[in-house]
Amino acid sequence: MPTSASAKAPAPQEPGPAPAHGALDRYFRISERGSTLPREIRGGFATFFAMAYIIVLNPIILGSAKDMYGHQLDNGQLVTATALTAAFTTLLMGVIGNVPIALAAGLGVNTVVALQLAPRMSWPDAMGMVVLAGFVVMLLVATGLRERVMNAVPLGLRKGIAIGIGLFIMLIGLVDAGFVSRIPDVAQTTVPLQLGGTGHLNGWPVLVFVLGTLLTLALIVRKVPGAILVSIVAMTVLAVVINAVAKVPSWGLTTPKWPGNPVASPDFGLVGEVSLFGGFGKVGVLTGVLFVFTVLLSCFFDAMGTIMGIGDEAKLTDRDGNMPGISKVLFVDGIAVAAGGATSSSATTCFVESTAGVGEGARTGFANVVTGALFAVALFLTPVATMVPSQAATPALVAVGFLILSGSIRQIDWADHTIAIPAFVTMLMMPFTYSITNGIGMGFITFVVLRLAAGRGRDVPVAMYVVSAVFAFYYLMPALGLT
Numbered sequence: 001m002p003t004s005a006s007a008k009a010p011a012p013q014e015p016g017p018a019p020a021h022g023a024l025d026r027y028f029r030i031s032e033r034g035s036t037l038p039r040e041i042r043g044g045f046a047t048f049f050a051m052a053y054i055i056v057l058n059p060i061i062l063g064s065a066k067d068m069y070g071h072q073l074d075n076g077q078l079v080t081a082t083a084l085t086a087a088f089t090t091l092l093m094g095v096i097g098n099v100p101i102a103l104a105a106g107l108g109v110n111t112v113v114a115l116q117l118a119p120r121m122s123w124p125d126a127m128g129m130v131v132l133a134g135f136v137v138m139l140l141v142a143t144g145l146r147e148r149v150m151n152a153v154p155l156g157l158r159k160g161i162a163i164g165i166g167l168f169i170m171l172i173g174l175v176d177a178g179f180v181s182r183i184p185d186v187a188q189t190t191v192p193l194q195l196g197g198t199g200h201l202n203g204w205p206v207l208v209f210v211l212g213t214l215l216t217l218a219l220i221v222r223k224v225p226g227a228i229l230v231s232i233v234a235m236t237v238l239a240v241v242i243n244a245v246a247k248v249p250s251w252g253l254t255t256p257k258w259p260g261n262p263v264a265s266p267d268f269g270l271v272g273e274v275s276l277f278g279g280f281g282k283v284g285v286l287t288g289v290l291f292v293f294t295v296l297l298s299c300f301f302d303a304m305g306t307i308m309g310i311g312d313e314a315k316l317t318d319r320d321g322n323m324p325g326i327s328k329v330l331f332v333d334g335i336a337v338a339a340g341g342a343t344s345s346s347a348t349t350c351f352v353e354s355t356a357g358v359g360e361g362a363r364t365g366f367a368n369v370v371t372g373a374l375f376a377v378a379l380f381l382t383p384v385a386t387m388v389p390s391q392a393a394t395p396a397l398v399a400v401g402f403l404i405l406s407g408s409i410r411q412i413d414w415a416d417h418t419i420a421i422p423a424f425v426t427m428l429m430m431p432f433t434y435s436i437t438n439g440i441g442m443g444f445i446t447f448v449v450l451r452l453a454a455g456r457g458r459d460v461p462v463a464m465y466v467v468s469a470v471f472a473f474y475y476l477m478p479a480l481g482l483t
Contacts, residue, residue: 024037028364028365028366033315033316033363033364034315035364037366039225039361040100040361040362041366041370042228042229043356043358043360043370044100044366044370044374045357045360045370046356046359046360046362047100047367047371048102048371048374049232049388049396050356050393050397051351051356052374053176053254053393054082054105054107055378058082058104059073059079061107062110062113062114062345064114068119068120068122068282071122073344074269074270076267077268077269080267080269080270081268081343081344082104082105083379084266084268084271084343084345084375084379085104086348086375087373087375087378087379089339089372090102090372091373091376093329094364094367095368096331096332096365097329098325099307099310099311099314099368100358100362100363100365100367101307101310102357102368102371102372103333103348103349104348104349105340105345106299106302106346106347106349108298108435108437109130109299109346109347112295113127113347116291117129117279120282121278121282121283123273124274124278125275125278125282127274127341127342127344128274128276129279129341130295130338130346130347131276132276132292132341133299133338134299134335134339134341135334135338136292137330137333138334140334141334144327146300147326149304150304150308150330151322152461152463152467153444154447155320155321156419157443157444158321159321159411159423160423161305161308161443163404163408163409163423163427164309164426164436164443165430166309166400166401167401167428168401168434168436169353169401170398171431171434172397173395176390177205177209177390177395178196178203178205178206179206179209179210181193181194203248204246204248205248205251208239211235212231212232212235212391212392213399215395216228216231216398216399220399228359228360228400231396232388232395235392236256236387236392238392239389240256240258240387244257251391255387256388256392257387262384264381264382266380270345271342271343273344274341274342274344290482297470299347302435302436303330303333305437306352306436307323307326307333307350308323309355309404310350310355310358311326313404313407315363333349333350353397355397355401356396359396359399359400418451418456422446425443426440426442426443429442441474441475442471444464444468448464
């Protein structure tokens, strides 16, 4: 029977369930974190290009040193070890930790291994010390001590760490591009840095960096998708053209020239060349423990600061500044330290250059899968992977440094000097000492001292007292004759 016009309309149906996302999306929580697959892919590429220099630089640092027997590590084997470890640990962090934080041989730690450990023992002994430091990191994570230390850091100080990393990676970008350079000691000047290599900006490489920085910032202002990656690719093409036409004498570590033979066979000869306890027989138990402690301290707090800074920038933290699932991230970082020693590529740690991918929109571990896969490809295509000059990649660090600073600086309580001053010390000491660890250590000590001076010692978590005491001992080690 037909219904009349006055008949009651049927009640609206409840909306059906949203269409299920793919397994990839669900596993990495891409949509949940407000990202997309293209953003993650672009972010993975951007991070790789921003840190691909490590494939060249790490072998230079380690390969230039000799152990106590006069042995040097083979450059080709070091290239393979560096790319292999970066690929494995970056993939592991992506799949297990699900964060866009790539890993590779840590700058600073590799210098400690090359200049402090190796000259007093064999290379396998030195790498054994690195593996032991990784085991200690994993033990600290398993007992919950490392997470407690991170959670004990006040929110304002965490923001100071994030800003310090932003300033630090900006300085890294300026130095690596040759926009600023260190004035040699022979100049007898109190000014440590200068513009360009001679006090002036000159040369094609610096021009590529300047144009790249302006292009990156302009694209970001215009909200162009893939701004950082577009800039890196465009400036690499420009650098290749300039190098072919102008015959530039030096671009630094990498020359933007298409290699005659883009394929190179990997040499895994250094993998597994480790002696866990041999170093103690060479230097003694006390000195050996101090060596492990030195590596541990640098790895522990470099990674802590980087994880905090990138987690905050990628909006992976809660309102208290804590990152859910941080224990997995920290444990993978411990595995990475040990893995670096096991492959003789030195301790592997989280890279601040991952901010290039975050700036491109990466929010999940899938970006790491892309970056790790590119490092794996680099095992066979090292000549191609290292053709991107630093002048084309480092503008991303300058741009992301600003983005980190602008997002965090307003969240510090500048009226509370017991937080504001330590945050200020932290953010300045990172670039001024060229070390994330030093910035964190000096900021922690300042925080504890000022809280005690203000009669607020009870407000300081026990973990902050312990860590500050450890840092104080670390800084006093040379004066005590323990280095």
